[in-house]
Amino acid sequence: MKTLRHRTVLLAAGLLVAVVPPLEAPAALDMALGTRKVVENQPVSACNQAARSALTSVFGGAQELGSDTGEWQAYNAGDTANGVTESAAVHCYPVGNGYVVTFTCAAQVPPVTETAAAMCTKISAAFDAKTTAMQTPATSEGGR
Amino acid sequence: MRGHRLFVAALLLGTLCCGAVALASVDLSAGIRYVSPSGTLADCSAKAKAAIEAYLPGATESESGSGDWLATAQNPGTGAPSAAAAVRCYGLPKGYVATFICSVQLPVNPYGASALCLDVAHKFYGGALTPLAAMPTPTPVPSGCATTNLVGNWTSDDNPKLTFKMGLNGDLTDSDGVSGNWNIDGSKVTLTYYGNHTMTLSPDGKHLHGGGYSLTRQC
Numbered sequence: 001m002k003t004l005r006h007r008t009v010l011l012a013a014g015l016l017v018a019v020v021p022p023l024e025a026p027a028a029l030d031m032a033l034g035t036r037k038v039v040e041n042q043p044v045s046a047c048n049q050a051a052r053s054a055l056t057s058v059f060g061g062a063q064e065l066g067s068d069t070g071e072w073q074a075y076n077a078g079d080t081a082n083g084v085t086e087s088a089a090v091h092c093y094p095v096g097n098g099y100v101v102t103f104t105c106a107a108q109v110p111p112v113t114e115t116a117a118a119m120c121t122k123i124s125a126a127f128d129a130k131t132t133a134m135q136t137p138a139t140s141e142g143g144r
Numbered sequence: 145m146r147g148h149r150l151f152v153a154a155l156l157l158g159t160l161c162c163g164a165v166a167l168a169s170v171d172l173s174a175g176i177r178y179v180s181p182s183g184t185l186a187d188c189s190a191k192a193k194a195a196i197e198a199y200l201p202g203a204t205e206s207e208s209g210s211g212d213w214l215a216t217a218q219n220p221g222t223g224a225p226s227a228a229a230a231v232r233c234y235g236l237p238k239g240y241v242a243t244f245i246c247s248v249q250l251p252v253n254p255y256g257a258s259a260l261c262l263d264v265a266h267k268f269y270g271g272a273l274t275p276l277a278a279m280p281t282p283t284p285v286p287s288g289c290a291t292t293n294l295v296g297n298w299t300s301d302d303n304p305k306l307t308f309k310m311g312l313n314g315d316l317t318d319s320d321g322v323s324g325n326w327n328i329d330g331s332k333v334t335l336t337y338y339g340n341h342t343m344t345l346s347p348d349g350k351h352l353h354g355g356g357y358s359l360t361r362q363c
Contacts, residue, residue: 027168028224029249033212033232065175071243073174083169083250091174091243095236102212102232106247108170 027108034103034120039131044070044099046134047092051101054126055090058119062090070094085112088123101127169250173257176244176265179236185211188233188240195268196229199260199276203229211235219252221280226253229264242268254279289349289363294326294333301358308337308359 039047048064051072055062059074070092075084088105103124105116180188189205192213196203200215211233219226226249233242246261254277263273289296293312300306307319316324316337324337333343333352341355352359 026222026224027249029170029216029226029228029247029253031214031216031228031230031247033206033214033230036210036212036232036234069175069177071175071177073172075170075172078167078169081167083167085170087170087172087247089172089174089245091177091232093177093234093241093243095234100234100241102234102243104174104230104232104245106170106172106228108168108249 027110029106030109030112030116031106032104032116032120034105034117035124036100036102037124037127038095038098038100040096040098042098042131042135044092044094046131047099047101048072049134050127050130051090051092053130054123055088057126058088058123059086070099082108082111084108086119088119090123090127103127168252170247171250171253171257172245172247173261174243174245176261178242178244178265178269180239180242180269182239185209185233185235185240188231188235188242189213191268192231192233192242195264196231198267199263200227200229211240217279219249219279220282222252223282225249226279227255227260229260231264231268244268289361291331291345291347291349292328294328294345294352294361297362298352298359299362301360 048070052062052064055072055074059076062072062074065071065073072090072092073087075087078084085108086106088103091102093100103120105120105123107114107116107119109115189211192211193203196213196215200217203213203215206212206214212230214228214230216225217227218224228248229246231242231244233240244261244265246257246264248255248257248260250256259274259276263276265271266273294310295312296310298308298310305319308316310316310326314325314327316326318337322337324335326336327334328345331345333345335341335343335355335357341357343352343354343357345352350361350363
C-alpha cells in the first residue's frame with residue numbers, strides 16, 4: 001500500500017513538473033515611438049541606405065516593405081522558447097531637399113530585458129553613425 | 145531506482161502530451177502610409193487620436209505638438225499589454241503625411257497587427273472597417289461555498305494540520321505540497337489524492353465526506 005502511494009506521488013510529481021509552467025511575470029508588449037529626425041540636403045536614398053544599415057547592425061538583416069517605399073522593418077529570429085521578441089521599423093520620407101525619418105520599436109518584456117525605447121535609441125545611433133560615415137569624404141592619397 | 149524511472153517517465157509523458165505550447169511572438173505592422181495634400185499637422189493629430197481610440201483606449205501624444213500618437217491595450221487574460229497602435233503625423237509644406245504602425249503579442253492577442261493597423265488607417269482616411277475580436281475576459285475566481293466547484297481552502301476534520309488548497313482548474317495541493325485533482329458531478333466528488341476517493345459534497349457546499357476523508361471548507 002505504501003509502495004503504491006509512493007509511486008502515485010512520483011507519477012503525479014513528474015506530470016506536475018512537466019506540465020505546469022514555472023511562475024513568472026506575464027510577457028508584456030512594449031512599444032516605443034523613437035526619435036524623428038529631419039535631415040536637409042540629403043536624398044531619401046541616403047536615408048534608405050542608413051535605415052537598412054542601422055537595422056542590420058541590430059537585427060542582422062532588414063527588409064523594405066514593397067519597392068522603394070522607404071519603409072524598413074526588421075525583427076530578431078527568436079529561439080526555441082520564444083518566437084519573435086523584438087521588432088523595429090524605420091520610415092524614410094522625402095521632404096523638400098532632404099528627408100524625415102522615424103524609428104518605432106516593439107519588444108516582448110520578458111524575455112527581452114531592454115525596453116523598446118532603448119532599442120530605438122540604439123537603432124537611431126546606428127543610423128546617425130551611418131549617415132555621418134556617408135557624409136565624410138573618403139580620404140585618398142594620390143601622387144602624380 | 146524504480147521511483148526515479150517512474151518520475152522520469154511521467155516527466156517525459158507530460159512533456160510530450162502537453163508541452164506543445166504556442167510560442168509567444170511580437171507581430172509588427174509598419175506598411176501603411178497616408179499622404180494628404182491638404183490639412184495641417186493639427187488636423188492629422190486630431191484624426192490620429194480619434195482613429196486610434198476607436199480601437200484602443202487612451203491615445204496620448206508623445207510630446208505636445210509632436211504629432212506622434214500611441215495607445216496600448218491591456219489584455220485582461222494575461223494582465224499585461226498585448227496590443228499597441230501608433231500614428232505618426234508630420235506636417236508638409238502642403239498637407240501632411242501619416243504613418244501607421246501597430247504591434248501585438250501573439251497568440252494572446254485575439255487579432256493581428258495588420259488587422260489592427262488596417263482598421264485604424266481606414267478609420268483615419270476612410271475605408272472598410274472589419275470588427276476586431278474582443279479581448280479575452282478574465283475568469284472570475286469563485287468565492288464562497290459554491291456547490292458547483294470545490295475551489296477554496298479545506299481542512300481535514302480528523303487532522304486539522306492536514307489542509308488542502310483546491311484550485312480553479314481542478315487541481316489541489318495539500319499542506320505538505322502533495323498535489324492531486326478534484327472533479328465534481330452534482331454532489332458526487334472524485335478526489336484523486338493517493339488514489340481515487342469518491343466523496344459527497346454537502347448541500348451547503350461546506351463539507352466533503354467519504355472515501356476515508358472528511359473535510360470542511362473555509363468560507
